Every structure is written in C-alpha cells, then in structure tokens.
Amino acid sequence: MASAYGGPEVLSVIEVDVPEPGPGEVRVAVRAAGVNPFDYKVYSGAFGADPARLPLRLGGEAAGVVTAVGAGATGPAGPVEVGDEVIVHRAPGAYVSDLVVPASAVVPKPAELSWEEAGGLMAAGATAVHVLEAIGLGKGDTVLIHGAAGGVGLVAVQLAVARGATVVGTASEAKHELLRDLGAVPITYGPGLADRVRAAAPEGIDAAADLVGTDEAVDVSVDLVADRARIATIAGFERGARAGIKLLGGSPGADPGTQIRAAARLELTAAAEAGRLRILVAGSYPLREAAAAHREIMSGHTTGKIVLVP
Template sequence: MTKQWVATRPGGSETFELVDVAVPAPGPGEVTVSVRAAGVNPADAKHTQDGDPADFPLPIGYEVAGVVTAVGPDTDIASGPVAPGDEVLAFRVRGGWAEAVTLPARDVFAKPPAMGFAEAANLLLAGTTAADLIRVTDVAAGETVLVHGASGAVGVSLLQQLRMLGARAIGTASAANTDTVRRSGGEWVPYGDGLEARVRDLAPHGVDVALDCVGSDEAVDVSLALVADRARIATIAAFTRAPDAGITAIGGSQPESAAFRDAVRQRLVDLAGRGELVVPVARTFPLTEARAALDLLESGHPGGKIALLP
C-alpha cells in the first residue's frame, strides 16, 4: 500500500484526501516509481472542479520524479532502456501526488543527473505548455515577443525558450519579480495602467507576437492593440475572451496540443540536462501538506515552482 492524494468529489482542494491505495505491479509497457518529488500545478486542482460524481475519486498529480523500483516485462522507457534504481521523471501521469506509482513507460524519461528531484518534477508541464505557445504563433529568430505573466512557471520557461530561439522577449511582471524576468532572458516591464505605452517605448518598431499566461483583460487588450496579426496572439488562460477576440487559446486536452507536448518532452529534458532550461523551485512541502502547497500556489506569488516530497 502507498499514500496517495485523491479528489473524493467534484470541487477544489477541500475535496482532497490522503488515502491508502495499492500499487499494482508493472505489466508490459509499465514501470513502478518510488516518488521523490511531485510537481504542483494549477491544473492539479482545476481538473477536479467539475465532472460526473461517478468518476470520483480521482487521483491528483500530473508530473513526478523518482527512482524506478520495478520494470514490466520487455519494457523500455521513452528515453531508452531502464532498470530498477534508475532516476527518472515522468509527465503526463495520473496520481503523482503519492509515495509510489505505476506508470506507462512511454511517459517516463531518464532524469538528467544534474537536476534535483524537485526541479525535475516541475520541468515538463510548464515546459511543454511554453513550447506549445511558441509553436502555435510560429515565433522566429529576431522577432519581438510580449509575454504576459513572465515570472510564472510557464512564463519563465517561455523566456528561456525564446532566448534559445533568438527572439527578443519583453515580459510583464510585478516589480518584485524583475530579477526573475531578467535572469530568464526577458526585458522586464511592469503590468498595470499604461502597459501598452510602456511596451511601445521598449519596442518602437512593433511587437510581432503576444503570449498570455495570465488571462487578464489587460493582457488581452494590450495584445490586441500591439500585435497586428491576431493569429500571432495566443493564451493559455483567457478562454472566455479568445473566440470573440479571434486569438488562439490552447490547452493540453486539445488533440493537436497534446500530441505536440508529448513529442517535445525529450527535447526539453535534453535542454535541462545541458543546463539551458532551468526550473526555479521556490519551496517544497511534505506530501502530507499538499493543501498548504496549493494555497501558496493559488496566492499568485509562490516565487517559483513548488514540489511535494513524500
């Protein structure tokens, strides 16, 4: 038996309970992982808000890092051969907020040796989302990109990936997060009244692309004012406004996005292994304190990624 967090009914974190569950032995195409860190993401609570009560309890947690304890027959992981004792990371999984979990091997990758478990457990959800935003807007080297919410998890990954691409990134954030934006490769600009004018001052020749990670009306309005081609504005949060505004809204459940995000995982792991893609971790919590971890995340000011440590 192992401890695992589940949502007992539709709702927020108030429905989460830490329960005892059996960990099945891995079959063909599966591995069992002793979880050393589990990533904490907004999606962990969002996907339990609605749904058929008959589908509950639902296991929580989309990404983990840990040590392989068992391997199914004739099984390799996504990055190649695997054996008990190997350090790995995994995304996209179900039930990662646990002490141990049996996973499809196709979603498991060798952990770069230089990465800590907390960093590895927070690499791929944000990283693949950022890569998807770049894909749908077809960002090219030399272009100027405005990133709303640049100090958040997706924003930080975006800034680093844009820098590697050779694009110029201007990132909105609070004054407290100026260094985060600059350290990740962006030019900081404060959000709030007058944002459009401040961006125009920084980019007098125009903004080619706008990528929204916050979903505020300000982010959408300023993007529409600055970017001539609405096909080059994308959001991961402003789903209500996107259709009327004629901009692209993406999510991991969309088939095209899901396929791309799965395909780009190994590239992001390789970048992290070379130190080119860094995951800033603000704080870790014991597995038993998952609700407190979510409270910090939902405060909007975690200062970096959060991990649960069984």
Template sequence: MPLAAQFSEYGTTDELTVVEVPDKSPGPGQVRLAVRAAGVNPIDWKLLSGAMRAQMLLQLPAGLGSDVAGVVDQLGEGVSTWQVGDEVLGSSASPAFAQSAVADAGALVAKPAGLPWEVAGGIAGAGATAWTVIDDLALAAGETLLIHAAAGGVGTMAAQVALARGARVIGTAGPDKHELLRSLGVEPVTYGEGLADRVRALSPAGVDAVLDASGRGEIPVSIELAGGPERVLTLVAFDQAASGVRIHVGGGGADSAPAVAGIVGLIQEGRLRVPVARTFPLADVAAALELSRAGHVAGKLVVLPV
C-alpha cells in the first residue's frame, strides 16, 4: 500500500504521521498519479492547526497537500486527454503529501520534458495565484509594481509574470534575499521602518500597483505609495477590507489550469524560473510545514514522496 502523511487531530506538526493507506481509484473524469513531488503552501499548516475549520472542515484522519506533479498510472471513466505514463503537474483532488494521489483530468497540464520534478511540484498553487493576481491588477507595460514578500513562492512568480509583461518590479525582502531578487530582475528594498522613503528613492512618483503577499502591516504604506487603495491587492491581510484595498481569496481560482499553463509557458520560454528553497522526503513533511509556518523562505518548499 502507498504511504501518506496524515493527522488524526488538529494541532501542531507533532500530529503528523506517515502511514500506509489504501490504494485510491480515480473517479469519472479523474486520473491517479504516482506522485513525484508536492509543493508546500501556507494553507497546509493552517489546515493542520485547525485555523481554517470554519472554511474547510476536514474528515479526520486527513492528509495535506494540493500542488502535485507525477506520472499518470490509472485513468478514470471518460478520460481521454491523458494516457498512462504521461508526466503531468497541477492540482490534486486528494492529499498530495503521499505516494499516490488522484486529480481531476482538467486540473493538470503536461510537464515539459527536462523540467525537474521538484520544480514541477511547486508550480500550481503559487503559480496560478501569481498569474491571476497580475491579471486582476491589470498591470500594463511600463507600469511599476511593488511586491511585499517578493522572495516568497507567490512573490517570485508574480514578479516574473509582471516583468514578462513589460512592467517594472520593486520587491521587499530581507537583505539576505536581495541577490535572489536581483537575479530575477527585481529591484530589492528592505522592508520595515522607512520603507516609503526607500521605494521613493527608486521610484520618486510612487508605484502604480501593489501586491501584498506579506501581511505584516504594509497596507498603509502601500496605499500611500500607490496614491490610493484601488490597485493595492493583498493575499493575506484580510482584516484590511475597510481600507478599500482588494482582498484576493481562492488562490488561482476553481479553474486554475490555464494559469498554470501560462506559468509553464513562461518557463519554457526561459522567462520564468521557480526557485526551490529546499526539498524534503515524505518522512520529513513535518519539518517542511514548520519551515513554511516560520516564514521568510526564499522560494518553494517541496516534498518528494519517492
């Protein structure tokens, strides 16, 4: 039987264990994957902690993980878009921190030959979110975008999508991540007190739009720099709705495959790369979630079940 990470009670990563689970069978319109890589996202440790019980009440014992890359090994009824042996990536319908998972056929895109598994496994959630929010901000060529937490999973991809569309990107991060941002084409600034002055030193007129992937109190300075809240979008500061900024929920949306395909296309064109901060075997999934929860990670964390 395949192995999977599960928890029987909400709480800390101490609740996670790797156990044998029954083989899954894909339903109509689904495929089963031999999982090669699964990206870690903040929602994973939030689900484990019970912080999202009001939005997503899980039937325990439960697993985690939704970003997936793997090899199709079984087809559900009515699936003609994929064949056994196809290498794919996207979003899973069952927990992805496992050796086997099922996914809706339409939630997957083909993995390009030569794309490393750890990169493929880290694309779906952050990539679809990045693509969607840049669309939502209606960023035009020649405009300047400020990204808070620009070195994170969503931040690095959103920056590169914006750059590929002809925008200029300024990104906040700790000094130890500035070189990474420069390598992506982002102009780095250090977050914290005096941020507005540091941004204006690079862009005296302020910025055209702001993406907040940090949630550490940057909304007032973002509104100031953007000249109003209309083009300030946050992924995390849900308590700031009254300020007039845009609150983005739902990641890449229900139909995220086109956005994921867009990210993959930029990778194939050499215009986007996915920094992978660290990989973990399935047995160390708890350590991966702890590192994600602590924050300040440059790039993606990815679990490699095999």
C-alpha cells in the first residue's frame, strides 16, 4: 500500500480486515500477484496526486485458491467453488494475502502454470491480445514489435507467431537468443534501427506495436508501415497522438479495449494449458519487499514478469 505519493520508499505492508464475499463475489487466498508498470505510476503522481485518494491499494492481477464464495458466484467459465485454483483479473488491490472480488473476475488456473506464472499472465497477456487485435494481425503478416522481450512483448511475440505472422522484435542483444527460441527475428534497438528492420524484412512491415513508448519506436513504425491504422502504442501516447496511430490502454483518449481484454482471459488460459504460451518470470519477491520489486521493474531491463508472493 502507498501511504503517500513518491517513489518506492512510500510503500508499506499493513494489516486490514478481510470481508466475507457478498452475492456474486469470491474470496481468494493469493499465492502470487503480478507487478506491472501501472502499479508504480499510480503512486508516482503520474495520474495526479490527490491526497484524498491515500492510502492507495496497489496491484491488478493475482492467482490463488478460492476460500469462500457468495451466493450465485459464477465466473466466465462457470460456477466458482471453494478450493478452486484461479487467476484473478482485473483484481484491484491485488497486493494482499486475501482478496475479495466479483466472480466475473475469476477464471480457472491451468494446472500447467506455476503460481508465479499464473499470477503474471493476465495483465500482460490481455494487453498483448488487445494490441494484436487493434493492428489486425493475421496469417502472412509481418509485424514489428518494439520491446519484444518485455512482459507484454514476450506474450505478443508468441501469440503473433501462433497467428501465422512473421515477427521482427526489438531487444537488447543479450535477449536475442530468447526471441529466436520463441520464433521471432531479433533486432537491436538504437540508431539505424529502420535500416536493420528493412534488412531483416525485405518484403516490408505490415503492422507495428510499440510496447516501450520511445520516440524511436513510434518514428520507425511510422516510417516502415504504410497504414497508420495498423500501428499501435501502449506507452508512447503523446508522440503517438501526434503521429496519428492507435493509442491503447488507460491513458486519456486511449482505447481501453475492455471487452477484448476480458474475452482474452479464457483464450490465454487455453493457450497456456495447450502448451502454446510460455510465461517467463524474471523474479519473485515477498510481498513485504514490494518496493524492491518496483525498483527492478522501473529499471526497464527485466525479461518477463516480476511477481509478489504473499
């Protein structure tokens, strides 16, 4: 929980009572909670610093075991029962040991996923699905994914390959082998990026996804993709708005993709269950070390997801 606006030093763990679930709700004993850039932006002041909102509960995704259910607790996959292993998204305030949420936020956890993998699946996964839908990615397309080795990027690469697309992904050189393993053509970002992409995809780029928010990502995408309706960003909102590309997410003026992201949950669990989707966990931290987890993700150099384990 954030007791003030600022950096990770404002985070602390406090004791609170856990309510019983009401009609249509479930209580979940959290086994892992995903950490996402949005989490630290909330208390950084990036979305305003109204003191009336303090303290701020953090987190938006989790995985755990159902410990209580209210009347009529039915999720997207059917009735929810005590003992079910589930993934929760959206899950406001997921940095907790026990969480009460609407049953509509709960989907079954694939047995193939560890708690850490399950806890970090949905925020990145649903975003990746939204991005690929927004740019109309399909079989035979060639797509440029900026930030291909990040949390969203790794899922987007795998889903794009599964759709029959050719993927060119930007990342630091140390992450190129991983991207090759996932079926992408890795490219180092930095000066000369557009020329390197042209060399890697001589027949051209049909669509592009900016998952990092840099001017380079937007500029190169606009340079290489003829149809700006097939370029989307989840982070470069100011530059993207000026370029006339699609803005996706929670920023003012962006498309939140609420229905697409909600529908993506069962698609993602099915892909994971079938072995078509790997969730890479970069690291896990005890809940009491959330500040350290945030410092790591703020570095911008993690490969995969960071999770908290209560």
